[in-house]
Amino acid sequence: MPFKKYLLTGLMVWLPLAITIWVLLWLVGALDAVFGGLLSVINSVAPVAITVWSEKLRNIPGLGVVLVVSVMLVTGALVSNVAGRWWIRQWDRLFTNIPIVKSIYNSVKKVSDTLFSSNGNAFRTALLVQYPRAGSWTIAFQTGVPGGEVQNHLGADFVSVYVPTTPNPTSGFFLMLPRSDVIELQMSVDEALTYVISMGSVAPSLPAATLQKPKP
Incomplete structure (x- = not known):
């Protein structure tokens, strides 16, 4: 039946695009929510002038994504040298000495180092x-x-x-x-x-x- 055939063909064309857009919108919304929570904390302790500017930033869609990516890039650049690696060691030493937190932090760090290391073999075969x-x-x-x-x-x-x-x-x-x-x-x-x-x-x-x- 041509109607059913055309309907399924159109669905196959648009479904991947729709799901991709939905995932991207969800990711942008999640990062904006994290950024909004950070602004709420700043507003609770900052002067009125800073609060006004933070409310303006809150209304910019997608700003959370830009800031998160920027922080990742800057962090990666900083820890690529000797001084940055020294700060990372201090950071690790701090979190590995806190009860309860150290168990979660060490577990997540080991998994992330294994998955994202360029020398690792996890999920490459x-x-x-x-x-x-x-x-x-x-x-x-x-x-x-x-x-x-x-x-x-x-x-x-x-x-x-x-x-x-x-x-x-x-x-x-x-x-x-x-x-x-x-x-x-x-x-x-x-x-x-x-x-x-x-x-x-x-x-x-x-x-x-x-x-x-x-x-x-």
């Missing part, structure tokens, strides 16, 4: 693993290798993997599997995530080497 049972395959991402006491029990030939759920890959399962039980894929992490989020409906293209491989 897509894998094919059998889950939740043998014979049932799904996409996973290598997050590293077991360490410490866990490595002593399992041995060295294991890998740590994250199995995302679909269509929401931000939740999932952490598994430690023998290296022989996982298949390393040539697809990029972006392609693998797209495959997971689309519930398998958007399959990545085959690598060029595979396409050019002659048939026996």
Whole structure:
């Protein structure tokens, strides 16, 4: 039926754009809310003249995003030299000496250092693993290798993997599997995530080497 066909085709064109805009608007709103909270704190202790200016800033949409990105860039530039790294060490020493706070801070710092380090291997390799049972395959991402006491029990030939759920890959399962039980894929992490989020409906293209491989 042409009506149904045209409707679905139009939906496929506009849905990705609509979701992208919605996510961006949510992000801008969240950062503006954080900036608005900061202005509220300033207003409670600042003179009247500063309060008037802060209220004007509050009404500028997207200013929170600009300020957050600017702070990130300036911070990154400052800590890239010796003096900046010294201040970071003092900052870490301060938070690691506060009860309760140090547990949260250390955990988050270790995870962020692992995920965003340019030398790390977390989430840089897509894998094919059998889950939740043998014979049932799904996409996973290598997050590293077991360490410490866990490595002593399992041995060295294991890998740590994250199995995302679909269509929401931000939740999932952490598994430690023998290296022989996982298949390393040539697809990029972006392609693998797209495959997971689309519930398998958007399959990545085959690598060029595979396409050019002659048939026996």
